[in-house]
Amino acid sequence: MFLRNYWYIAAMPHEIGRTPLQRHILNEAIVFFRKEDGTPVAMADACPHRSMPLSQGKLIGDTLQCAYHGLEFDTQGRCIKISGQANVPPRCRVRTYPLAEKWRWIWLWMGDPEAADPAEIPDFHWNDDPEWTPTGGHFYIECNYNLLVDNLLDLSHETFVHPTTIGNAAVAETPVRTESDEAEVRVLRQINGQPAPPLYVKLKDFTGDIDRTQNITWTPPTNIVIESRSMPSGSNDPDMVLEYRVLNGITPATDRTTHHFWATPRNFAPEEAVTEAFHEGSVRAFSEDVAVLEHQQAMIEQQAASTGAPPRWIDINADRGGLLARSAVKRLFELEQAGQA
């Protein structure tokens, strides 16, 4: 159950170049490359002739040549040359996918190409804004994408999963306020007068208690922006504010694997050394999530195999954001299916 009429992050800009790249997205194999003028291109990776992966082929100018029998495809997916014969059947073509490069990511549209409007790309501007200093990366995780959405909409896990970086007891003990409307789900947490977690002490030399805000916004299908702002309790010194965003583009690869494109732009201390500390802390924390998510996926599969059905879960208060997001996706999926019918 994947929503299709949405933009998904497919790659970081430097990942796509003149060597074709295969990536699985929504259970489809897709090949990515750049034209000579730098424009990114995405098309179905299977040659329509005999299913050779086009990502094994090579670029001749803007033409992608299949590695097996040399069929050549233009960037519209049309076959324009078959060696040894004069005519090319018009139905010899591969599907292409609209792409857009925005906020220092490559976005892919998996739905009706007519409906692809770059204006609908979610607002991740902090990753491409002179006021903010970004860093980011890509994880390929062996779990269903919903598990990662759940993870990012319930940060109470920071206390238990990330105690050496961004988590401490204050996070899980502070309840959240959850709001939603048609367009988004918001999970809001305000922690006041509590100790700072280890990474914050390292980044900002906090010596006493802090006030910490975690505001999460989910928009469909899988975009999550976490607004994080901390400062010493009672302080008004703008230099002591630690503010950053956690931008998450969650792209289902298959039913049981997920791409996680992340960035943690901040609006202070743009020095390279601070960027390195941010990068290292982020990678460490996300790696802890990867371990949890893959253990969770393995157990879900074990339970399903053993009982013949997916496990039935007990919900807790902190799950409200994740449950609202799942409901919204279900509703939007039904709308999409109805629209196609």
Added chain:
Amino acid sequence: MFLRNYWYIAAMPHEIGRTPLQRHILNEAIVFFRKEDGTPVAMADACPHRSMPLSQGKLIGDTLQCAYHGLEFDTQGRCIKISGQANVPPRCRVRTYPLAEKWRWIWLWMGDPEAADPAEIPDFHWNDDPEWTPTGGHFYIECNYNLLVDNLLDLSHETFVHPTTIGNAAVAETPVRTESDEAEVRVLRQINGQPAPPLYVKLKDFTGDIDRTQNITWTPPTNIVIESRSMPSGSNDPDMVLEYRVLNGITPATDRTTHHFWATPRNFAPEEAVTEAFHEGSVRAFSEDVAVLEHQQAMIEQQAASTGAPPRWIDINADRGGLLARSAVKRLFELEQAGQA
């Protein structure tokens, strides 16, 4: 098809401690640990909240804390704490399993907890008796448990699989007597005036022919005691008797994997050096069985995949014990199913 209202060996005592241990038994993932007072505990390994394996969690006193969202469970499987909320839903609990520590093993009851009676643990007293010197271990074998039961109820294979330790021509050439009643299957072999196999010569310096007794007792579901006694033919010297037991706790892990808990207690020469020789000889012989059983399982799966049905086998006389045990399990399984209906 697993019998449930029986005790199965789940672990050797030293395997279970203050670090939670995951083990699959009868297709279920179970977490084991010890309370502060040393009592062993077993519960379903999936957190009822979101299926995180509890075996990834940590013990706080006698409480097991989930590694993901910190839910805490007491040794009755009841959730007693959910961070950030005052109430814990009563149905937030995991199944626990009765355990008993006996004969230097941890026994697990997979059936109706009301029916768990430690008095029904099979008599493996030789493994915890001052008159006997034990050694033992654990194999995890990629085969269905029935193949290991068959293996231990037909020792004619010693001639072909274990020629460097406990097997020689005399074993396979001497027919067995097979007996059974409701409660057990017995396979009895008496070899008289035949050469000793290599390991026996090593252990006891036999120079001439020996008389050798192999009496096997199977009790449901999968307990096998082999009584082995050898002495020089015609001798009455009690110092020349080589007597030991092979105790086998066979615990299905999944449909195609099996735990083999074994011990070979002896009633002579308690010195450490002899224990080492016994241990080494036992591990070598059982490792030969593991290789055979995994080849056999692979071929059965290949035949089933190729023909769409399990292979049909030709029985020989030596199979009678194994066939009787399989029949008894089938009968008992039908009784168990009827009892539940």
Added chain:
Amino acid sequence: MFLRNYWYIAAMPHEIGRTPLQRHILNEAIVFFRKEDGTPVAMADACPHRSMPLSQGKLIGDTLQCAYHGLEFDTQGRCIKISGQANVPPRCRVRTYPLAEKWRWIWLWMGDPEAADPAEIPDFHWNDDPEWTPTGGHFYIECNYNLLVDNLLDLSHETFVHPTTIGNAAVAETPVRTESDEAEVRVLRQINGQPAPPLYVKLKDFTGDIDRTQNITWTPPTNIVIESRSMPSGSNDPDMVLEYRVLNGITPATDRTTHHFWATPRNFAPEEAVTEAFHEGSVRAFSEDVAVLEHQQAMIEQQAASTGAPPRWIDINADRGGLLARSAVKRLFELEQAGQA
């Protein structure tokens, strides 16, 4: 869908000896060995008693002894000894398969043994003819056998897959003539006045353009002979002719794996150094095919998993030979099935 009443190459002669060899053919596990007089034997690899692979057993003279319980089988597949019992049930036997050693290969008949006639072994005489100097080998490829048949019936791929050995632009650009009748499919290509590909220059020091003939003959189920002959354009010098055959025995191992037995006998320059150059060039080119075929198989499986159906392909002119061969196999398969009904 495998044709059975045909000879398939099962092994190169040196692969079969006094150590039993397991090989999967048409989804069946088969054990091969040689009798003391050198005659090769093939039988089902599963012991009829308990499915132990007989290929794990050992030869006692011409008798194969099972590694588990020591059952002994003669070369007719009859069990002739069961330890510990006087009688052997007559139905305790394994299927044997007719074998023939011809053209320096071991041929296996998978169908009705009564119908096995070595006269039907295809003409691969070039591999065992004093006028020709052979070299050859065996690849185990993770692809359905049809993909390899397609590969060898459409050599236009040489241009794209083998540009450093036998391919250049002339191959793909020169159309083929395809002929077929009940008994075979022929694909004929004549290239005149074109540059020689790299391996040919290396083997024959061609300095100018050449005329090159590629005549392919497929016979059912999977035999392919490629007749290759090249000479300088306009030359009549017999010493400047480069002529060889590519003999291909394609034997399905499973639905998704294939044995490729190949040889490239030539009728010139029998020196060992030239044989080495032929062998090295052949292995390099076939290894390039293996990479292509395994990528192709992986994509076909990905497409089938993603859409629930095999991909539908667009055919090009060069596919005609492969399509005719597939049609012929389908027709012959229906005849075989009808004959059995």
